[in-house]
Amino acid sequence: MASAQDAVRSVVERFLDSPVADWTAAILALVLGWYAGKLVVRLVGRSVARRFQRPSLTKTVLGGIRAGVMVLAVILAARALRFQASDILLSVTVFSAVLGLVLAPIVGSVINGLFVLADQPYEIGDMIEFVELDTRGYVEDITIRYTKVFTLENSFLVIPNASMRERDIVNYSAEDPRSRLSLEVLVTYEGDLEEARAILERAARETPGVIESGPDIRVGGARYPSAPVAYIKEFADHGVLLQLRYWVTEPYYMPRIRSKIQETVWDHLDDADVEIAYPHQHHVFDETSGVARVDVEGRRDRSSAPPEEFDGRD
Known part of the structure; x- marks a missing residue:
């Protein structure tokens, strides 16, 4: 009986010391982080909506909460894979270089998206007009990267926020719809x-x-x-x-x-x-x-x- 227990214990120890166990723990952490983010958003969604009273800010804050939970899950997954601090630092350095060379326009749109959310030139559901395009439409969605407008011609315009801040926009629904x-x-x-x-x-x-x-x-x-x-x-x-x-x-x-x-x-x-x-x-x-x-x-x-x-x- 003791020999059987020792054999099982030996198999479990070998499994825990193997890379398969590390990858299993990392994947499990990511999956749990994904569902935990959705659960947290569901629990605090109403409170956040009452606090900010703006659909665009509410969506941004809830998206940030989900992103924060996923970051924690990624950190746990990295620890499960036994990443060292030097490896993480090297990954951050490489990522920063790639970010600076390739993703600079996206970062610019994110920054401008934060300004759009702070300045509040328009809100989801507002009717706006692009003066230079002579086009009107409804604001369908606002993210930190882009603004989606559903035009009166039954088409979508997806415009980066960096470009939105440089355009002349008439908001027909601001404050008073009259x-x-x-x-x-x-x-x-x-x-x-x-x-x-x-x-x-x-x-x-x-x-x-x-x-x-x-x-x-x-x-x-x-x-x-x-x-x-x-x-x-x-x-x-x-x-x-x-x-x-x-x-x-x-x-x-x-x-x-x-x-x-x-x-x-x-x-x-x-x-x-x-x-x-x-x-x-x-x-x-x-x-x-x-x-x-x-x-x-x-x-x-x-x-x-x-x-x-x-x-x-x-």
Whole structure:
């Protein structure tokens, strides 16, 4: 009986001293670290979300927690594989060299991603516009490396954060989703100007998605009327330029709302003393204009007629 126990003990000792045992322990540490990270994130996820109240920061913090648990698992795996301090130092040195030569752009994006998270120029779910690209979309995801935008053309833009910080971006959803838009209409001088302004304001109020009335909307230190208002912007060459300013409740359907307002204005013009102006040109000749020599199809050829018959009065 004792010899059997000694044999088992000998086999176990040889297994523990073999490289197979070291690799088994290392793999087990990594697997347990993976699942432990998921468990920790599940346990503290709600508390972190209530603490930061921003989806992007919440995802970043929870990702950092999982990464920290995995780092501990990697350290345990390294100890199981009996890495020495000199080996770890050499690995760090080699990794740093590779990081500096190959992964510098990624590190730059990570650093810029931290600035994006700190500056808060946009958040997940916001509608933004790239000015130079003339493209709008919704922020789908923000990581420390890139920002993912789902465009209105049903496509994805994945842009490194280093590039995002250098772009001109308009955020239509920041703080207050209400947005003020404008529409310019050129009407003739002969029409009823007050009626034209009334038509513009009524068309905006009748359009779904436009704020009809209410308290003034505050932007910074200024206050603007919430109801649609038509102003005289300019006495132009071909007519009076009117500008309609109105507020929309959400910035997601601005082209549709603008088109609907223009359709309503067009329908109301039939029964109104208002006309849309367009360029007109009048050529006036008087005694200071000289002599206009013209020819009419079917008349005699100018070369065969006396010069005095073609004095511009035919």
